[in-house]
Amino acid sequence: MNDDNIRYSREDLNEFDQIIQEKLTSARKELSFIKETLNRSNESGTDTTASSAKVLEDGAETAEKESMNQLASRQLKFIQQLENAQIRIKNGTYGVCIGTGKLIPKDRLRAVPHTQHSIEAKMARRD
Structure with a gap:
């Protein structure tokens, strides 16, 4: 990749x-x-x-x-x-989900700029 x-x-x-x-x-x-x-x-x-x-x-x-x-x-x-x-x-790690390693969508970062989790990872943490 x-x-x-x-x-x-x-x-x-x-x-x-x-x-x-x-x-x-x-x-x-x-x-x-x-x-x-x-x-x-x-x-x-x-x-x-x-x-x-x-x-x-x-x-x-x-x-x-x-x-x-x-x-x-x-x-x-x-x-x-x-x-x-x-x-x-x-340090270049902004916007990368700490749960999935994938980029967090821009719309999510614009709404919650301090997040370290994609919605996918956040939902998985709730289970």
């Missing part, structure tokens, strides 16, 4: 790199917003008003902080996956 059949061209890789860079920029802005929101809720949590409603508010606030922390964690993971995809672009 010709090596060209198992690697994307430099032009294709540049397209994917641009998609990834746009997603990284957006993901980093979102993470920054989540962190700012968490910091604001931490700063406003110093009010010591005594009431039964305060206990409910504290519980809701705690749940919201946990939810925001989970969002931040997922966003960090997404950013790391995108950065890893950029590394794969640089």
